[in-house]
Amino acid sequence: MKKIKRLGMPFQAGIIDVGAHSVRLDIFEISKKNGIVLLESLSRTVNLGFDVFRHGQVSPETLSRLTSMLCDFSNKLAEYRITFCRVVATSAIREAFNRDLVINRIRNDAGLELEILETPEEIRITYLAMREALRRRFDFGTLSGIGLMVGTGSLQIFYFAHGLMRFCEEIPLGTTRLFDAFGRSAVSIEQVIETLRSQDIGQRLAECVGRQAEEPVALIALGASVRVLAGIIRGAVEEFDENECVSIDPDAVAPATRRLIDTTPDTLSAEFKLPEEVASSVRACAGIISYFLDEFHFERFLCLGTTTRTALISDLVRRSVEANAPDPFYNDLLGVCDAIGRKYGFDPVHASQVAALCLKFLEKLKRTFDFVPNAPLLLEAAARLHDIGRFVDTRQHHKHTYYLVSNMQLPGISTAEQRVVATICRYHRKALPRESHPEYTALSAEDKVTTLKLAAILRVADALDCSRRKRFDKMKLVLRGHTMTVVVPESGDFRSERLSLEWKGGLFNQVFGLDLKIEEAPLLI
Numbered sequence: 144m145k146k147i148k149r150l151g152m153p154f155q156a157g158i159i160d161v162g163a164h165s166v167r168l169d170i171f172e173i174s175k176k177n178g179i180v181l182l183e184s185l186s187r188t189v190n191l192g193f194d195v196f197r198h199g200q201v202s203p204e205t206l207s208r209l210t211s212m213l214c215d216f217s218n219k220l221a222e223y224r225i226t227f228c229r230v231v232a233t234s235a236i237r238e239a240f241n242r243d244l245v246i247n248r249i250r251n252d253a254g255l256e257l258e259i260l261e262t263p264e265e266i267r268i269t270y271l272a273m274r275e276a277l278r279r280r281f282d283f284g285t286l287s288g289i290g291l292m293v294g295t296g297s298l299q300i301f302y303f304a305h306g307l308m309r310f311c312e313e314i315p316l317g318t319t320r321l322f323d324a325f326g327r328s329a330v331s332i333e334q335v336i337e338t339l340r341s342q343d344i345g346q347r348l349a350e351c352v353g354r355q356a357e358e359p360v361a362l363i364a365l366g367a368s369v370r371v372l373a374g375i376i377r378g379a380v381e382e383f384d385e386n387e388c389v390s391i392d393p394d395a396v397a398p399a400t401r402r403l404i405d406t407t408p409d410t411l412s413a414e415f416k417l418p419e420e421v422a423s424s425v426r427a428c429a430g431i432i433s434y435f436l437d438e439f440h441f442e443r444f445l446c447l448g449t450t451t452r453t454a455l456i457s458d459l460v461r462r463s464v465e466a467n468a469p470d471p472f473y474n475d476l477l478g479v480c481d482a483i484g485r486k487y488g489f490d491p492v493h494a495s496q497v498a499a500l501c502l503k504f505l506e507k508l509k510r511t512f513d514f515v516p517n518a519p520l521l522l523e524a525a526a527r528l529h530d531i532g533r534f535v536d537t538r539q540h541h542k543h544t545y546y547l548v549s550n551m552q553l554p555g556i557s558t559a560e561q562r563v564v565a566t567i568c569r570y571h572r573k574a575l576p577r578e579s580h581p582e583y584t585a586l587s588a589e590d591k592v593t594t595l596k597l598a599a600i601l602r603v604a605d606a607l608d609c610s611r612r613k614r615f616d617k618m619k620l621v622l623r624g625h626t627m628t629v630v631v632p633e634s635g636d637f638r639s640e641r642l643s644l645e646w647k648g649g650l651f652n653q654v655f656g657l658d659l660k661i662e663e664a665p666l667l668i
Contacts, residue, residue, distance in 0.1 A: 155182070157220050157228035158455045159213070161257065163192035163235040163296035164319065164420075166209065168216040169452050170223055179456055185219060187212045191235035192296050196323040200240040206248055213253035229459060231260040233451070234296035234317070262313045263561070266554040267472050270301050270308060271461075272454035273365060276447050280388050288361035289439065293369050293428050294451075295319045298339075302348055307478035309352045311554045314342055318368045318424040318431070327423065332404050332430040339434045351482040359442040362393070362435060365449050368421070368428035373446040375399065375415060375425070383448035393444045397436050403429035472555040473520055479554060480527040487531035487547070496613050498526035500604035501597075507620045507627070508600070512655060515593050521560060522597045524553070525567035529601060532568075545569035545582060563590050563597075570598040571605055575650050599651040603659065606643035614640070627657045634663050 153174030160167045167186040173179050189209050194202045201209070213230075220228055230249075236242050237259050249257045269292045277283050284306035292299040296317040302310035316338055321330045348354045364373075370383045376391055376399045383389075403411065403426055411422035435441075461471065484494055501522050505514065515521075525548075532543030548565035556564070566582055576583045576595060586594060607615045607629065614637075619630040631637070641661055648659045 154227075155223060155225055156459060157216075157223075157225045158452055158459070159216055159228060159230040159255070160451050160455065161191070161209070161230070161232040161236060162451070163195075163233065163294070163317065163323075164188065164190055166212050166216070167452065168219060169456070170220070170225060171456060173456075173460060179460070182223070183219070185216065187215075190323070191239075192317075192319060192323040195235045195239045196296065196320050197325075199238075201236065201245055206245060209245075210248050210252040213249055213255055217253045217255055228255065229258065229455060230255045231258050231455065233260050233265060234294065234315070234320075237261065238315075261558055262552065263554045263556055263558070266299055266301070266311050266313065266552075268454045268458040269299060269365070269451070270303075270311070270475070270554070271471055272449045272457050273301070273363060273447060274303075275457060276386065276388060276449050277363065277445075279386070286361060287358075288363050288445075289435065289441075290363040291365065291369075291431070291435070293318060293364060293366035293431055295368075295424065296323075298431065300344065302352060302354065303475075304352070304354075308475040308554070309478050309482045310348055311479060312342075312344070312347075312552060314339070316431075318366075318427040319420070322423065322427075332426055335427050335430045336434050339431060340438075345438050347486075350486045352485070356438060357440050359440050361443045361445060362432075362439070362441040363445045363447060364432065365447050366428070367450075368424040369432075369446055370448065371417070371421060371425050372400075372403070372428050372432065375403065383446075385448045385450060385453045387448035389446045391444045391446065393436060393441045396432065396444050400429040400433040400436070404433065470517075470520065476520065476553065476555045477523060477527060480524050483551060484527055484531055487534035489528075489530050489533075490611065492613070493608055493611050494527045494530065496608045496616075497529070497601070497604045498523045500607055500615060500618075501526045501600050503618070503620060504600045504604060505597075507622065508655065511622070512596070514596060515589075517556075517560070518593065518597060520556070521564055521567065521593070522600060524556070525564045525571070525597065525601055526604065528564070529568045529571045529605065541569055541572050544571075549582075559587070559590060562586065563594055566590075566594045567598045567601055570594070570650070571601045572647065575653075595650070595654050599654040602647040603644065603651050606647040607640055609643040610639055622657070625657055627655075627659055629659065629661045630664050631661060632664070637661050637663070 153172055155172045158169045165186055165188050169184045170182045171179055172182055189205060189212060191201060191205060194205050236245055239245060242259060246257045249255055273290050274283060287304040290301040294317045298314045298316050300312045301308055321335060345356050373389050373391060376396060408419050408422040408426060411417060412419045502519060505519060505522055528548055529544060530540060531547055532540035535543040545565045545568055548568055549562065553561050566586060569582055570576055578584055615631060617632050621628040621630055644659055652658060
């Protein structure tokens with residue numbers, strides 16, 4: 144996760160969103176008295192999606208236009224004397240082969256530092272903005288639903304229940320992506336729907352969270368084309384307020400989407416006075432919405448005015464003004480981990496127990512040793528996922544877990560952090576990290592240290608729960624000199640745990656210089 148410096152109140156800042164088909168600058172002021180106030184907004188059109196989705200990279204001509212636009216935006220920021228601006232790029236530049244060149248040119252020409260908003264981070268900020276908007280109107284803890292962020296270059300899908308995200312996915316299927324890649328005459332809306340159908344969203348939800356298609360849920364949709372679609376259904380295409388939440392009867396949405404799919408862009412453009420490219424996007428959006436209406440049973444359809452800009456601003460406020468507050472996405476990531484574990488047949492009791500033991504060790508060690516700020520999240524995610532490789536094969540399940548974790552979508556942590564989680568899982572048993580292991584050598588020096596520390600803790604916690612009987616629920620950790628004693632408030636046969644600790648405790652001793660032993664003694668807890 145990108146670090147943002149803490150800003151005093153009130154302050155002015157800027158957000159530049161480099162999307163697949165447009166670039167937008169928003170300058171705003173945040174104060175305790177007035178909240179978030181938009182001061183000025185500028186938007187320019189540039190078709191990065193056509194270049195990237197068809198040719199794999201941003202062309203020199205398009206890059207020149209982009210840097211020219213950003214130079215103008217940089218001058219506007221200077222007029223306001225803005226000292227902080229977050230410049231982010233989403234699906235198009237994220238997938239561009241020459242993304243590093245784009246970043247370099249923008250830095251040199253416009254003096255702006257472009258940040259690639261990786262998929263896990265984009266999902267996190269979008270989901271949190273959606274949740275914040277829904278909480279203003281509903282009891283989110285009792286609401287179950289499927290959320291869609293329909294962009295021009297990608298489609299983000301969330302499933303949430305009981306107040307937590309349980310499933311997320313980004314699909315490379317936006318409202319214009321296939322048209323950019325293959326041409327409008329070569330792709331029909333039916334092909335867009337068929338591409339989405341091939342993703343088996345319903346089946347994967349059933350595997351991860353046990354959700355059946357006939358269970359009633361809410362469908363929550365966000366995105367510019369969604370807002371236009373909602374306006375057409377309501378009979379008036381008008382600007383959405385960013386705090387607006389429109390509820391539409393799903394029975395009214397289905398025939399409306401079918402009519403839009405069956406209407407040509409020219410006719411839609413003339414009837415609703417829309418630019419032809421917007422009309423085309425709305426038809427594709429209608430196709431996407433119709434797929435979900437056909438696939439699932441929705442009791443309500445909600446359209447939110449939340450935009451990527453508002454999501455980025457809200458994220459900026461959380462991470463600068465509310466820097467010391469708990470991570471609002473922490474439990475959602477763990478909810479996704481548990482759903483993934485369910486898909487791969489993990490033991491939820493063992494995973495939860497190992498995670499709890501890991502956090503107890505980490506809390507004790509933090510008094511003496513330094514850890515990265517998000518160590519609890521990385522360690523707990525690894526603890527919950529460490530055994531999913533058993534789905535493939537028990538004998539080498541630590542290696543299979545590494546592969547699975549490396550290649551799944553984990554929202555809310557960066558790609559580098561995901562590699563750390565995967566590598567921690569890789570070393571929860573068997574061989575210790577070595578420079579001859581490619582998965583370990585691929586890490587940065589700092590990430591290697593983090594992996595060593597957290598893998599050492601995970602190995603010990605897994606050893607203590609080797610019996611799967613939760614025998615160390617009420618343990619107390621006592622650190623004296625070079626020995627950490629695990630004090631257990633009961634008597635019994637702990638030969639298995641002691642043997643397992645002997646096998647797995649070597650890395651703990653190497654990393655922290657501490658010997659481990661189990662001691663049975665009454666505790667006043």
